Amino acid sequence: MKSIVITGGAGFIGNHVVRLFVNKYPDYHIICLDALTYAGNLANLSDVEDKPNYEFVKMDICDFEGVHHLLKDRQVEGIIHLAAESHVDRSIRDPFAFAQTNVMGTLSLLQAAKLYWESLPERYEGKRFYHISTDEVYGALELTRPDGEAPYGDDFFLETTKYNPHSPYSASKASSDHFVRAFHDTYGMPTIVTNCSNNYGPYQFPEKLIPLFINNIRHRKPLPVYGKGENVRDWLYVEDHARAIDLIYHKGKTAETYNIGGFNEWKNIDIIKVVIATVDRLLGRPEGADLDLITYVTDRAGHDLRYAIDSTKLKTELGWEPSLQFEEGIEKTVRWYLEHEEWMDNITSGEYEKYYDSMYKNR
Ligand code: NAD
Ligand code: DAU
Secondary structure (H helix, E strand, O other), X not given: OEEEEEEOOOOHXXXXXHHHHHHHOOOEEEEEEEOOOOOOOHHHHOOOOOOOOEEEEEOOOOOHHHHHHHHHHOOEEEEEEOOOOOOHHHHHHOHHHHHHHHHHHHHHHHHHHHHHHHOOOOOOXXXXXXXXXXXXXXXXXXXXXXXXXXOOOOOOEOOOXXXXXXXXXXXXXXXXXXXXXXXXHHHOOOEEEEEXXXXXXXXXXXXXXXXXXXXXXXXXXXXXXXXXOOOEEEXXXXXXXXXXXXXXXXXXXXXXXXXEOOOOEEEHHHHHHHHHHHHHHHOOOOOOOOHHHEEEEOOXXXXXXXXXXXXXXXXXXXXXXXXXXHHHHHHHHHHHHHHOHHHHHHHHOOHHHHHHHHHHOOO
């Protein structure tokens, strides 16, 4: 049985990747390694927890000895690395946690894999270290068609775009990307890096724009729009990202970088209006009933204006394309959150509620 470790598997994107691999590959032993931080939730994986090819290990990726022992003990051949601190606003408040997990944690994982794989007679043959990164490492693009239809400019992030991260989060992800590539260039580790745009879909932690706003609309709470709501993001349904990860893990070329994106740019304020309209319709509220919840607040510090990914390379070389139109994806997403109130309420009560209030009281 091929053993694969998926780090951060109890988080938003990770649970979709774990579910896909566990269900699609009964011959693989899938190990979800997760420290269960505030963002990790085993309820996200309740439908696979009894599968014979699934194992959960609670571990911090910074625990070098623990990770090394696990890789050796389970004879791990592949690592898909998603574990990270992932929220930009938190990184502005507490950058240390981002350097610790995203940089030192990734280095610890790389070094543990190196030590184990280099101890084997076949060394790196048949092995793979796949690092999941973000489009934010490339920096920000301009709005050259600010009033036009999307896309909002002619330029896009390519795999060759120079790194220019602005937030502590993206700086930490950029640093981890460099370490991964350095392990290929220095030791010959078979690595792959992908940089993806904004994901949306079920099981996303409700500090991120779409689930936060769906929940606030449900409870008729204010919707804090940063600045003028004119920042642009490129949105991809999370299961399409998971499909891309599966494809790239199996067919991607070692040492390559692939961009993953939806060719689906939206200004924040426009996407927010779509979310309001969808929630209101599904809850049977009159059209436009909750538009007055929109509340413009102080902008995010260093707020990147526009992200837009060009994923042509992935399409041309491996044949991947997003499968869902945005209208379909957002409808599925809103429905999911409205039908999983208990999942949402378990997260948003107690400690998290206090955190959220403290985060927003000064805005
Ligand atoms: P998330 O915050 O929802 O989940 C992160 C997971 O990692 C959680 O389960 C958490 O418990 C775990 N984790 C955190 N620190 C850990 C540690 N030290 N040791 C072990 N586990 C730890 O994040 P997400 O949105 O699912 O993002 C997953 C990955 O994808 C991240 O690397 C992120 O940078 C990248 N990414 C995210 C997006 C997006 O839109 N969400 C887009 C592109 C790339
Ligand atoms: O681009 C990929 C990245 O997308 C990932 O690497 C990150 O892990 C992920 O969090 C996401 O980063 P963003 O900062 O783009 O996502 P967020 O959901 O936090 O914000 C989306 C946009 O909405 C952004 O322009 C900020 C704005 N926003 C966000 C929140 C939470 C608001 O206007 N109000 C809010 O309350």
